[in-house]
Amino acid sequence: MADSAAVAGMLWDRWVPGSVRRLVADVLPGGVDDARRLVVWIAGVHDIGKATPAFACQVDGLADRMRAAGLAMAYRREMGMDRRMAPHGLAGQLLLQEWLEEEQGWSGRSTGQFAVVVGGHHGAPPDDAQIYDLECHPELLRTPGPSEDLWRRVQHQLLESCADEFRVRDRLGEWARVKLPQHVQVLLSSLVIVADWIASNRDLFPYFPEAAAHTDGERVAAAWRGLDLPAPWRPEMPQASVDELFAERFELPTGAKPRPVQEAAVRIARGTAAPGLMLIEAPMGEGKTEAALAVAEVFAARSGAGGVFFALPTMATGNAMFSRVRRWLDRLPVEAGGSMGPMDRRLSVNLVHSKAALNKDFDGLMRASRQGIAAIDTEGREESPRPGAQLRSAPAELVAHAWLRGRKKAMLASFTVGTIDQLLFAGLKSRHLALRHLALAGKVVVIDEAHAYDTYMNSYLDRVLSWLGAYRVPVIVLSATLPAARRRALSEAYAGEPAGAYAALEEADGYPVVTAVAPGQPPVVEFPGGSGRASAVQVESVDDDLVVLADRLEAELTDGGCALVVRNTVSRVLGAAKALRERFGEDVVTVAHARFIDLDRAAKDADLLDRFGPSSSVRPERHIVVASQVAEQSLDVDFDLLVTDLAPIDLVLQRMGRLHRHRRESRPGPLSTPRCLVTGVEWKASPPVPVRGSEVVYGRHALLRSLAVLQPHLDGADMPVRLPEDISPLVQEAYGDTAVGPREWASAMDEARREHERKQADKERRADTFRLGPEAKTGRPLTGWVAAGAGDADDTRAGRAQVRDSQESLEVIVVQRHADGRLTTVEWIGDGRGGLPLPEDAVPSAPAAKAAAACGLRLPLQLAHPGVIGRVIAELEEFCVPAWQSKESHWLAGELILPVQRDCQTRLAGFALRYSLADGLEVLNDE
Numbered sequence: 001m002a003d004s005a006a007v008a009g010m011l012w013d014r015w016v017p018g019s020v021r022r023l024v025a026d027v028l029p030g031g032v033d034d035a036r037r038l039v040v041w042i043a044g045v046h047d048i049g050k051a052t053p054a055f056a057c058q059v060d061g062l063a064d065r066m067r068a069a070g071l072a073m074a075y076r077r078e079m080g081m082d083r084r085m086a087p088h089g090l091a092g093q094l095l096l097q098e099w100l101e102e103e104q105g106w107s108g109r110s111t112g113q114f115a116v117v118v119g120g121h122h123g124a125p126p127d128d129a130q131i132y133d134l135e136c137h138p139e140l141l142r143t144p145g146p147s148e149d150l151w152r153r154v155q156h157q158l159l160e161s162c163a164d165e166f167r168v169r170d171r172l173g174e175w176a177r178v179k180l181p182q183h184v185q186v187l188l189s190s191l192v193i194v195a196d197w198i199a200s201n202r203d204l205f206p207y208f209p210e211a212a213a214h215t216d217g218e219r220v221a222a223a224w225r226g227l228d229l230p231a232p233w234r235p236e237m238p239q240a241s242v243d244e245l246f247a248e249r250f251e252l253p254t255g256a257k258p259r260p261v262q263e264a265a266v267r268i269a270r271g272t273a274a275p276g277l278m279l280i281e282a283p284m285g286e287g288k289t290e291a292a293l294a295v296a297e298v299f300a301a302r303s304g305a306g307g308v309f310f311a312l313p314t315m316a317t318g319n320a321m322f323s324r325v326r327r328w329l330d331r332l333p334v335e336a337g338g339s340m341g342p343m344d345r346r347l348s349v350n351l352v353h354s355k356a357a358l359n360k361d362f363d364g365l366m367r368a369s370r371q372g373i374a375a376i377d378t379e380g381r382e383e384s385p386r387p388g389a390q391l392r393s394a395p396a397e398l399v400a401h402a403w404l405r406g407r408k409k410a411m412l413a414s415f416t417v418g419t420i421d422q423l424l425f426a427g428l429k430s431r432h433l434a435l436r437h438l439a440l441a442g443k444v445v446v447i448d449e450a451h452a453y454d455t456y457m458n459s460y461l462d463r464v465l466s467w468l469g470a471y472r473v474p475v476i477v478l479s480a481t482l483p484a485a486r487r488r489a490l491s492e493a494y495a496g497e498p499a500g501a502y503a504a505l506e507e508a509d510g511y512p513v514v515t516a517v518a519p520g521q522p523p524v525v526e527f528p529g530g531s532g533r534a535s536a537v538q539v540e541s542v543d544d545d546l547v548v549l550a551d552r553l554e555a556e557l558t559d560g561g562c563a564l565v566v567r568n569t570v571s572r573v574l575g576a577a578k579a580l581r582e583r584f585g586e587d588v589v590t591v592a593h594a595r596f597i598d599l600d601r602a603a604k605d606a607d608l609l610d611r612f613g614p615s616s617s618v619r620p621e622r623h624i625v626v627a628s629q630v631a632e633q634s635l636d637v638d639f640d641l642l643v644t645d646l647a648p649i650d651l652v653l654q655r656m657g658r659l660h661r662h663r664r665e666s667r668p669g670p671l672s673t674p675r676c677l678v679t680g681v682e683w684k685a686s687p688p689v690p691v692r693g694s695e696v697v698y699g700r701h702a703l704l705r706s707l708a709v710l711q712p713h714l715d716g717a718d719m720p721v722r723l724p725e726d727i728s729p730l731v732q733e734a735y736g737d738t739a740v741g742p743r744e745w746a747s748a749m750d751e752a753r754r755e756h757e758r759k760q761a762d763k764e765r766r767a768d769t770f771r772l773g774p775e776a777k778t779g780r781p782l783t784g785w786v787a788a789g790a791g792d793a794d795d796t797r798a799g800r801a802q803v804r805d806s807q808e809s810l811e812v813i814v815v816q817r818h819a820d821g822r823l824t825t826v827e828w829i830g831d832g833r834g835g836l837p838l839p840e841d842a843v844p845s846a847p848a849a850k851a852a853a854a855c856g857l858r859l860p861l862q863l864a865h866p867g868v869i870g871r872v873i874a875e876l877e878e879f880c881v882p883a884w885q886s887k888e889s890h891w892l893a894g895e896l897i898l899p900v901q902r903d904c905q906t907r908l909a910g911f912a913l914r915y916s917l918a919d920g921l922e923v924l925n926d927e
Contacts, residue, residue, distance in 0.1 A: 001158070003199040004192075005044030005166055006220040011195055012039050014224070017232040017306025017442035020187060023471060027184055029174045038175070041166040042114065042188055043195040046121045049092030051155050054083045054140040071154065072147040079140075085133045086140035090126045093119030094134060094141065099159045106176045112781035113180040117188045120782060121196055123431035125189070127784035179779030183437075183470040186782065190438035194412075198227060230346040230399050232306025232442065233414050235297055236333070242266045242294075249297075249331050250290050261512045262291040264528035268516050269298040275474040276518030277465070277494040279450075281481045283724035284657030285636075286512065286531060288478045289321070289448070293328050296444040299474035307348075307414030307443045311423045313452045315353045316605065317633050321448070322351045322417040323361050329398055329415060346399045352410045352418030358598065358854045366400040408432050411439035420453065420461075424803035427463040427772045429789030441471040449633060450479040450490075451650050455760045458486070459767040460803050462493040463774065469494040469519055470775050480654060481511065481728050483735035491517040511728035535674050536720035537656050539713045542643065542679045544691060546579035549643065549679065553624060554583060556641055559668040560622045562612060564639040566631050566655050568647060568680065569693035570595050570860065574919055577626040584624065586918070593628035596920040597814055597855040599829050605635060612637040614662045631658060638662040640671035645680030646690050648698055649706040649734040652678075653727055676721070678710070687745040701756035704749050705734045708741030770802055810859045810872065812898040813852055814915065823899065825851045828917060840881050849884075849891035857898070860923055863911060871909040 012021065013036075021035060028034035049055060053073035057063050063073060076083070096118050097111040119126045134140065142151035163169040180188075199205055204223040238245050245266065246258045258266075261282040269278065278295060280288050296308045310325055312318045326349070334345045351362040404413040411422060412435065423445065426436045445468060453461060468475055477490060484506035491502045495517050502523060505515065510527030517523045542552060553563055565580075567573045570593045581589045592604055608625065611618055613636055625631070625639070632654045638661035644652060659674040660667070682689040690703045709730050713721050721730070733740060741749060770789055815838055816826045823838040825848060833851035838844045844852070863872050876896040884892040900906045904915040905924075912924040 001044045001047065001162060002165070003205050003220070003223075004046060004195050005040045005162075007199045007223070008043035008191060008195040009036065009040045010220065010224050011191060011198075012036050014231055015229055016191070018234075018304030019306070019472065020438070020442045022304055023441065024184055024187060027180060028178060030171060034171060034175075037166065037168050037171060039188065039191055041162060041168040042117050043192045044162045044166050045092070045096060045159060046118050046192050046196060047088065047092065048095050048118065048155065048158060049086075049088035049090065051151075051158060052086060052088065052091045052095075052141050053143050053151070054079065054086035054091060055088045057083070070147055070150050072143045072145065074143070082137060082140065085130075085137055087122070089119050089122045090130055090134055091141055093126065094131070095155050096159065099156055100172070100176075103156060103160070104172050104176070106172075109779075110176050110178075112783065113185060113779055114175070116781040116783055117185060117192055120189050120434070120785070121192045123193070123434075124787075124789070125782040125785045127787040131783070181470070181778045182775045182780065182782055182785075183441075183467065186434045186437045186785075187441060189782070190434035193432065193435060194438075198223070227403060228401075229403065230348040230401060230414065233300065233334070233347055234306070235301040237270075237301040238297060245294055245297075246290065249294065249328060251327070258290075259287050259531040260528040261514065261531075262287050262294065264514050264526050265291040266294050266298060268514055268524055268526060269295040269302075272516050272518060272524060273521050274518045275299040275303045275472075276516060276521070277469070277475045277477065277491060278517075279477045279479070279482065279487060279490065279513075279515040281479050281487075281514075281728070282512035283530065283533075283727060284480055284654060285533070285661055286724075289324060292446045292448075292476045292478055293325070295476055296446060296474070297332070299444045299476070303444070303472065303474055305442060305444045305474065307416070308446065309411070309415075309423070309440060309443045310417045310446045311420045311448065312417070313420055313449045313633060315355055315419060316601070316630070317449070318351065318353055318417055318419050319359050319361075319602075322359065325415065325417050326361065326365075326398065334397065346397045347415060348401050348404055348413040349398045349415045350400060350404060350410050350413035350417075352416050352422050355598065355856065356410075356418075358850070362400065365398060369398075369400045369402075408435055411436055414443075416443075420447070420457070421803055423447065423464055424457060424460040426467065427460040428802055429770050429772050429786040431786065431789070433772070433786055433789075437467065437471070440468060441473060444474045444476065446476045446478065448478045450477045450486075451482055452633070454763070456763040456767045457803060458489075459764050460771060462489060463771055465490060465493040466496060466774055467772075469496055472519075480657070481650065481731045484508070484732050485735065487515060491515065491523060495519045511724060513728070530724050534725070535660055535723050537659060537723060538673060538675045538720045539710060539715075540675065540677050541681070541683050541714050542677045543683065544679050544681060546576060549576065550579055550583040552677065553580065553641075553643070556670055557622050557624075557668075559670060561640040561668040561671045562620065562623045563625070563641040563643065564631060564637075564655075564658055565624060565626045566642070566644040566647075567626065567628060568645040568691075568697050570628055570920075571923075572645065572680075572691075572693055573626050573628050574922055577919065580624055580626065584622075588620075588623055590623065590625045591627070591919050592625060592630055593920060594630055595858055595860065597826070597857045597915075599833075599854050600917060600920070603830075605630075608635055608637055612639065614638070631655065636661070638664075640667050641675055641677075643677040643679060645694055646678055646703055646707060647694065648702040649709055650731050652676075652706060652710070653721075653723070653730065656721065656723060678714070681707070687741065687748050699752075699756055699759070701749075701752040702734075704745070704752050705740060708745065708749070709734045711741065810864050810869070810876075810896065811856050812859060812876065812896045813892065814855045814857050814898050814900060815852055817899040817901055819902065824848075826855055826900075829855065840883065842883050843886060843889045844884070844892070846891075849889060853891040853895070857915075857921060859908075860921065862923060863909060868909055875909055 021032065025032045025035040028038065056066055057073050057076045057079060067073065093115045096115040100106040100111045101108055116125050142148045204226050240248060242258050242263045246252060246262065261280065265278065265280055280291055282288055299305065310321055312321055329347060334347065349365065351359055356362050401413065404410060426440055465475065475494060488502045488505040491505055492499060496519055505523060508525050512528060512530060514526050514528060515523060542548060557563060565576055567576055573591060573593050577589055577591045592608060596604060610616060611620060632651055637658055639658055642655060642659045644655045656676055659676065680691045680694050687704055688707060690700065694703060713719050739746065814826055816824050818824065823840060825834055825836045825838065827835045829851065836848035836851055838848055838852060876898065879897050879899060886893065898906065900915060906913050914922050914924055
């Protein structure tokens with residue numbers, strides 16, 4: 001009890017961001033002093049439920065000593081299954097409620113909001129049925145008979161001692177009249193969980209008698225030094241002008257100045273009544289990321305936030321952003337010392353997705369970090385370095401701390417970059433959800449590519465935003481442009497306003513646009529104007545025929561030039577690449593899609609940036625890149641000509657953003673004007689019919705609306721798509737409710753709309769299955785907060801499936817099977833990682849296992865649909881190497897392994913598969 005309370009005090013003083021401390025303090029009559037006392041006391045009493053027969057009977061040697069002192073109890077085998085009805089968290093909740101009512105005069109209604117923190121300290125607050133069951137079995141709390149009164153006296157005596165020791169006795173009377181908001185109950189629960197995990201670590205807090213030689217203060221101080229957690233970020237409001245701020249924080253070219261949208265965002269962030277939700281909508285390449293980081297610094301200083309979480313759509317975009325955030329952190333001033341403790345110039349940093357450890361930048365940071373001890377949580381699932389483990393000091397004082405790793409704790413680091421799933425998990429009913437809320441409550445949250453999420457994901461996002469608004473978390477949303485209705489929905493969700501309260505935001509007419517919203521405040525909307533970078537893209541239709549495509553590209557690239565061909569499915573990418581190679585040759589055509597092993601895809605992305613990026617010095621004279629949707633995000637590349645499958649209008653515009661993206665001295669004559677050729681459509685039909693693959697991916701409704709708003713721009717140089725002027729009008733029209741397109745399309749479009757609405761309603765219904773409810777009335781306990789939930793939420797295929805409504809393909813690790821039967825890592829990967837032995841009778845070496853894990857590959861969707869996935873998994877599981885399943889083989893344990901022959905071919909569930917460096921994974925045929 002003393003250890004947990006002392007750790008809670010250290011966490012409060014040295015680790016909890018000011019914004020979180022303020023949330024707790026604001027609801028208590030004694031402010032900050034009351035808040036600290038409450039946190040320390042509730043952590044101190046959290047294990048009172050262990051002083052019960054149901055818990056104490058587990059270890060005979062200890063239970064016998066209690067029996068000898070008069071505390072009678074049955075033996076564990078005699079209690080049987082009934083003992084499960086009294087987990088010590090729930091038992092502690094009932095005991096604390098009883099004591100507060102009987103000894104402190106609290107009303108029954110007041111006790112639950114405090115005691116539920118005790119009941120939920122193992123990750124899930126109890127529900128009403130669990131409480132009722134235990135109340136029906138009081139013998140689990142106290143053995144009936146002569147010793148019952150002694151049990152009661154011992155339990156109450158412990159609680160009385162805690163009230164005195166932790167200095168709350170004189171506060172309990174006033175606290176009885178407090179109504180705790182549910183978000184404060186969540187924060188208290190999470191702080192107790194963290195304190196419990198640290199205090200339960202036997203390396204930090206030894207159980208042995210020699211520990212008694214130290215005073216409590218020495219014991220706790222020594223443990224805190226051993227843990228060595230970095231303090232939260234304590235930003236100061238930047239006093240520099242916007243020009244000076246951007247010059248100091250970012251690597252701007254000589255003479256460059258912030259763009260109007262960047263200047264407006266920072267100015268609004270400084271001037272609003274309170275930090276809240278900011279939506280920054282601006283064209284591709286306008287510096288939204290830099291604007292977000294600058295605003296985050298201002299918002300953090302104003303709110304007391306202790307860090308930033310940057311959420312992105314994919315691991316690839318997350319990896320790219322991690323490097324950018326690191327460069328920003330290297331330039332960020334860190335205030336050392338102050339009210340929260342002694343000098344600590346370190347900042348904790350994490351990359352949060354399932355393959356973060358394979359990211360070179362993050363791996364280098366982990367290796368360079370000075371690491372403290374890592375506490376084992378109460379479920380015993382995370383390994384711990386021994387005390388005193390020291391590695392090299394981190395550059396720029398950025399620390400990937402050992403204790404702040406693992407699926408439950410990674411988000412607790414001050415600065416985290418990860419996939420959007422990590423944010424959406426905060427809206428998923430799951431165990432230890434309180435920890436994820438604590439992690440977000442102390443940060444500024446940035447959500448990138450907000451237009452990329454569908455109805456299912458948006459339902460989770462809106463619910464998470466409602467909780468972030470309750471926590472007063474500043475949120476920054478970035479998008480090339482949002483449908484006006486979506487802009488309004490995000491604002492209403494965050495501010496806690498009813499639907500339609502911000503209807504005026506749908507009428508905001510201008511672009512770029514910066515919108516700022518805070519609860520209880522009128523919205524701020526500003527149109528800062530563009531940077532002057534503009535282009536007029538001529539849009540033409542092209543028949544969906546590979547010969548036509550090759551002929552057109554041959555004509556367009558006569559004098560050279562670089563073309564990007566974007567297809568909506570990988571099969572269409574590979575089909576087009578094959579036809580174009582036959583015409584232009586192997587060296588002229590490059591393929592890019594998501595069906596490459598991780599290392600190959602990273603190398604391919606780097607190669608594309610080298611050749612087509614902003615600082616390229618090796619741009620080819622003539623080249624064609626055939627890509628899937630990976631070209632829409634993450635890659636800052638520039639092409640002379642775009643050919644794209646029809647897609648929703650916002651994605652078509654994103655693809656156009658790769659056209660003439662960078663200033664170049666000259667482009668081949670025919671390509672001096674940016675042009676976009678739209679294909680993937682049967683143009684002669686009325687309305688035109690998108691190819692089936694595109695309809696499967698995007699739905700017919702979105703494609704027809706996109707086509708309808710593009711129609712006036714098609715096949716006529718007199719009405720090009722003007723970027724950025726036309727971005728917002730096109731998006732608003734395509735996603736609006738008014739009819740678009742020729743009158744003869746109306747029937748088909750109405751049918752597509754009805755089908756779309758049916759699917760949207762179904763998505764919302766399915767999302768509600770495990771979605772967290774909204775915050776309940778102030779003072780209502782968190783009872784049943786995550787009941788009927790999804791269990792543990794983690795960044796696995798199963799975890800992501802809860803917050804994404806997509807058929808996510810299976811992922812395998814590719815290894816190579818040689819003619820003599822040996823297994824190795826695939827031979828072609830570089831840096832000495834290729835061809836490393838993978839013995840089947842032993843745990844592979846760490847370098848070999850890590851190299852293999854870096855060769856993850858997503859299988860095509862035809863191997864993941866319900867009719868075949870069972871057979872696919874069964875065949876993959878047949879190749880299960882027992883030696884690789886031990887905890888010493890954490891890189892490979894539990895993974896699905898796909899061995900390929902030396903020619904990189906194999907068969908799986910009747911499908912013939914082939915892998916190549918040029919094309920990735922291909923399905924050659926099926927049965």
